[in-house]
Amino acid sequence: MPQRLVILGGVAAGASAAAKARRTNKGAEIVLFEQDPYMSFANCGLPYYIGGEIPTRASLFVSDPFTFEIRFNIDLLLETAVVAIDRDKKEVAFRGPDGESGSLGYDRLIIATGTVPIVPPVEGIDGPHVFFCRTVPDVNAIMERLDKILPRDMEGLRETEGSRLVMRKQTGVRSLIIGGGYIGLECAEQLIHRGIHATVVEARDQLMGVLDPEVVRPVQDGIESAGGRVILNDAVARIETWGDRSIAFLESGLEVKFDLAILATGVRPNVELAQKAGIQLGATGAIAVDAYQRTSDPAIYAAGDNCESIHLSTDDSVNIPLAGPANKRGRIAGHNAALNRLRMRGVLGTGIVRVCGMVAAGTGLTEKAAQQAGTDVAVSYSGTCANASRRYRRTARSSSTAASAIAATWRNRFCSKTAGPTCATSMAVLHLPARSTGRSSHG
Numbered sequence: 001m002p003q004r005l006v007i008l009g010g011v012a013a014g015a016s017a018a019a020k021a022r023r024t025n026k027g028a029e030i031v032l033f034e035q036d037p038y039m040s041f042a043n044c045g046l047p048y049y050i051g052g053e054i055p056t057r058a059s060l061f062v063s064d065p066f067t068f069e070i071r072f073n074i075d076l077l078l079e080t081a082v083v084a085i086d087r088d089k090k091e092v093a094f095r096g097p098d099g100e101s102g103s104l105g106y107d108r109l110i111i112a113t114g115t116v117p118i119v120p121p122v123e124g125i126d127g128p129h130v131f132f133c134r135t136v137p138d139v140n141a142i143m144e145r146l147d148k149i150l151p152r153d154m155e156g157l158r159e160t161e162g163s164r165l166v167m168r169k170q171t172g173v174r175s176l177i178i179g180g181g182y183i184g185l186e187c188a189e190q191l192i193h194r195g196i197h198a199t200v201v202e203a204r205d206q207l208m209g210v211l212d213p214e215v216v217r218p219v220q221d222g223i224e225s226a227g228g229r230v231i232l233n234d235a236v237a238r239i240e241t242w243g244d245r246s247i248a249f250l251e252s253g254l255e256v257k258f259d260l261a262i263l264a265t266g267v268r269p270n271v272e273l274a275q276k277a278g279i280q281l282g283a284t285g286a287i288a289v290d291a292y293q294r295t296s297d298p299a300i301y302a303a304g305d306n307c308e309s310i311h312l313s314t315d316d317s318v319n320i321p322l323a324g325p326a327n328k329r330g331r332i333a334g335h336n337a338a339l340n341r342l343r344m345r346g347v348l349g350t351g352i353v354r355v356c357g358m359v360a361a362g363t364g365l366t367e368k369a370a371q372q373a374g375t376d377v378a379v380s381y382s383g384t385c386a387n388a389s390r391r392y393r394r395t396a397r398s399s400s401t402a403a404s405a406i407a408a409t410w411r412n413r414f415c416s417k418t419a420g421p422t423c424a425t426s427m428a429v430l431h432l433p434a435r436s437t438g439r440s441s442h443g
């Protein structure tokens with residue numbers, strides 16, 4: 001009898017696991033559960049679909065149910081959520097689209113349930129004009145709202161000036177972005193792209209807390225010079241809605257009127273099912289796995305944003321929710337669950353984001369993360385422009401490799417920052433044409 005492999009989650013890690021498992025084991029029965037109506041789509045493209053840079057919704061899909069069911073011979077259960085894992089019986093319990101329930105046995109199980117959004121406890125945050133940008137249904141809802149509030153004849157007013165996106169006229173439509181991380185900034189850029197004013201509210205003292213502050217500063221400049229507004233060190237305390245308009249009251253007393261808000265205050269690993277089943281979690285709160293993506297239960301694997309990886313710079317266990325590692329770990333889990341042995345070496349957390357003509361990127365440790373890890377940090381900057389500014393001049397502190405500090409200016413076409421005695425860390429800010437690619441990661 002062929003082995004039955006059950007996979008929970010059908011996006012980056014889950015879909016990769018299913019396809020790889022089929023390639024590895026032609027005879028296995030593979031069943032994939034996905035609680036949403038859509039599977040195998042590029043979350044990374046969602047903001048660009050909102051902005052029109054990705055012109056059709058179909059372009060968001062990496063694969064489709066037909067390919068999975070017919071080409072890969074995978075039983076696909078969409079709109080079907082797994083609600084419990086019984087490890088003793090080796091069974092999952094599920095609930096289907098019409099509320100019907102059932103259970104299914106497994107020989108091997110892969111948990112690829114991704115993340116859940118962090119929702120701050122703010123009165124009115126569940127109001128009618130506040131949206132997530134995480135799934136296809138989320139962007140459907142955003143597009144429906146935009147269709148309602150955006151005058152069609154006011155579209156296409158944006159223009160570019162050199163490599164920068166500049167708003168000549170605005171549509172009068174106002175958006176609020178709650179959270180200044182990658183996703184919030186990508187959404188801000190894309191709304192600006194459509195002539196919508198964007199206010200980004202971030203509780204910390206810098207945008208994109210995963211990068212060092214001076215690496216991110218040009219991104220803030222980019223948003224502001226495109227006509228957007230950035231409010232740091234402040235948070236939304238309350239939201240009120242009257243008819244078609246809403247107001248966010250910030251902790252500082254500021255008020256931000258908006259027609260559409262996007263909530264992007266981060267995610268945490270979706271581990272509830274695993275936790276209830278008694279599968280071991282790591283110190284980060286994500287599922288603990290070994291290099292073969294095995295959990296504490298030898299019949300159960302985990303892959304993607306819901307589990308830990310080893311950081312190649314520090315050897316520490318980390319939880320870095322990025323698509324590159326999620327796909328890679330999905331493939332490894334799929335391969336191994338289908339009876340072979342592939343190893344995951346670790347991750348570097350490589351990411352790059354383009355916002356209003358500026359691109360910030362990072363890999364390895366940031367300066368602040370290296371300091372937190374107790375590394376004796378040296379920092380150097382380099383740029384291609386001879387006309388370097390003193391503004392970002394830094395002197396290398398003691399380090400076994402004594403890296404030099406080179407003055408650089410963000411007005412350079414290219415400026416990079418390197419930190420850490422082993423040069424395992426590298427941060428870069430690039431000034432690229434506005435039509436360059438969006439964010440991608442290679443983990």
Ligand SMILES: Cc1cc2nc3c(=O)[nH]c(=O)nc-3n(C[C@H](O)[C@H](O)[C@H](O)COP(=O)(O)OP(=O)(O)OC[C@H]3O[C@@H](n4cnc5c(N)ncnc54)[C@H](O)[C@@H]3O)c2cc1C
Binds near residue numbers: 011133303
């Ligand atoms: C707007 C946006 C932009 C992004 N941009 C980038 C980028 O540019 N670069 C980058 O590297 N990363 C980016 N990411 C992050 C990237 O998308 C994730 O790292 C990646 O999708 C994680 O894959 P995953 O399979 O682990 O989880 P997910 O993609 O979250 O998939 C998990 C799936 O599991 C399903 N599920 C959960 N629980 C159950 C259950 N009980 N039963 C059945 N199904 C269940 C969920 O419905 C979900 O579809 C972005 C994310 C978003 C939201």
